[in-house]
Amino acid sequence: MIAVTFGFARYGYGLLLPQMQAELGITPRTAGLIASAGYASYLIANVSVIWLTVRLGPRAPIGLAAVLATAGMTVVATASTATGAAIGVVVAGSAAGLAFPPYADIVAEQVPSARRAVAWSTISSGTGWGVAVGGPIAIGFGDRWRFAWLVFVVLAVVTGIVATRSAPPRRRDSRRPRLPQLSWTWFICPKSRPLLISSVLIGAGSAVWWTFSVEALHTAGLAAGQAKIAYAVCGAASVLASLSGSLVDRAGLRRSYLGTCVLLAVAIVLIALEGQRFVLILLAAVLFGAFYGAVIATQGIWSAEVFASRPSAGLAAVNTALTLGTISGPAAAGLLINRSGYPTTFLAAASVVAVSVFFCPPSARRRDILAAHQCRATPVRD
Template sequence: MPTKTRETTSWWPLAVAGAGVIALCYGFARYAYGLFVPRFSETFGLTTVGVGVLGGLSTAGYAGGLLLAPRTSARSARGTVLLAGAAATTGLALMAAAPDVGVFAAGIVVAGGSAGLVSPGVAQLVQESTAQDRAQTWANTGTGLGLAASAFTPLLAVGWPLIWAAFAGLGAVVTLLAWRTLPRTRPAVTADGESEGLKPLVLNSALIGVTSAPYWTFSGSRLAEAGLSPVAATWCWATIGVAGLLGGLAGRVVERAGLPAANLVTCTLAAAGLALLAVPGLGLAGALASSALFGSTYMALTGLCIVWAARVSPGRPARGVTWSFVGLGVGQTAAAPLAGAAAGAFGLQTVFILTGLVALLAWAPWFKPAGPAVRQP
């Protein structure tokens, strides 16, 4: 009987375990904060400035995790993923038990750091374990899974500390299962000549950040402006998460059509989803369609960035993923205030029309995969 090779070994268990830890770190430890801002504000007496400071601390923790991830992943990709799960669990537990805003802030920083660690760690582990692009993109859909799972938790008739304690308990279970499932691998040999291939990757990631920030920040306001209820907005948030699971199909598209074609098609669909939110008389059906397009394309595009990073940094994809996600974060950080200023001057409908047009810049040569990023036969 033929022996299993790196290419034929089943990649599903690794993808599922990786997706689980990513769901924990992003869906619960990083993004769920925004769903509970009114409750946090009431408990700790936060002003809008305080809410913003805490959000900034989460981003600071995320940046710290990103900067640390390449070094820890080079030593042990598996250990980095488990560290991310442990950090998410610890951060959530600190937030749940916080007697004051200082401890709560510390928990936010630790929880945010888990998100920075997990994606580079999972990308490195997948690269060392399997050659399947599909494993990278399916693991990345964990963000969508986490968003969907946390979407309705604000509607529960219990206090937020109990909900956060449940998140922490779930985090402990997910981390334990990952410890039992994730394979032990040997670090791959680092390849040289990556820097030129990283430039279009970082530019592309920044473009994704620029075009996604208005949606993450102002889609709820646009839905309210269109007359949709908070419950409808919750359904739209859940749709973003569920549709994000379709982003795992991006790896299959890469295998069939190549990375450049997959990226262009996905960016075009993303532009349609952004512009759809600007349609006059937007109803629930249109809002759900926009949420589905945004969720599926955002998860697909970030998954394609991970595949791209694995191509330009074949020995250490964690390094490429880190640079990619730094570009994504810079784009989001720069675009959010600009979108707010534009909304004040021209209205949210104009903002989403312009954002959709900006997404089409992906067709420009500066944002296209080149050289090592092109799929080899």
């Protein structure tokens, strides 16, 4: 389900953008605005999913995500104008916001605590699976980008049915479900602040890669097929993020997060400086895919610690912060590309990601200080 809603519905736009630009007349500035609009719809869905999950259980938002992913990608596949494509991207983008947070509750309730880090990192790696599958599909269809979107639609329908049937329904009891009335001091406090700030920074820098990497490589001189291969390799490497849970268990949350953020920034620098050297671009794609997935998985593990009392609400807060970054990143990048070109834009994106190392999981000493602080929620309503 994460492969469909993220790998296809959310990141398929960046994968197929060069061909869509040529046929629909999408400029870099417009491309950035469309990507930001898709991330904005993700943000809205990410906020509403808290209410849906509490009221209706995990099955309802997962099922709705499947419907929106299918509808949005169908609109993109049949679009005849940039406006039509934008509408489809916005609808499809909301699917990812609904699909991801419910799995935080599912893991917390159904997976033994000793295996939660591995389980969560495996779920997070779904994005990589989606991009890894989507890349060969896009390469196979070449300039016929509409057919690639239609294949994504078929996969979304099948996966959506299976995922919805597999998700647990709302618990049946005599009491009316209680809606969380959570205060800002619960979401934003000394424990959560570094996590949320780093999420914004990672979102802003990484969204530039997801939106513009294929077009940047094509502009630098790589063939369109090579650029798509690099994108697919990035997705395949993201699957390695499923091992990040084991890495956290061995190296600790703080070291794992610092290392993944640094290597993610290095990957973006490589695409900025070595856009014409295919071998180095493949290395950059592997680094970006593996360590982007690892950063997201590690944020999920970190979020489960910070927001242990309400995992889905906490993960929605983290995703909201990540999305605020992804909204601003492509829009700002589109403007910077027009003025300074792709290399400068990607160096700026790498710098943004690099700053995130200053907002990392706390050291042992800092954890002792934070242990005395309680991030409180206001009472919930019956």
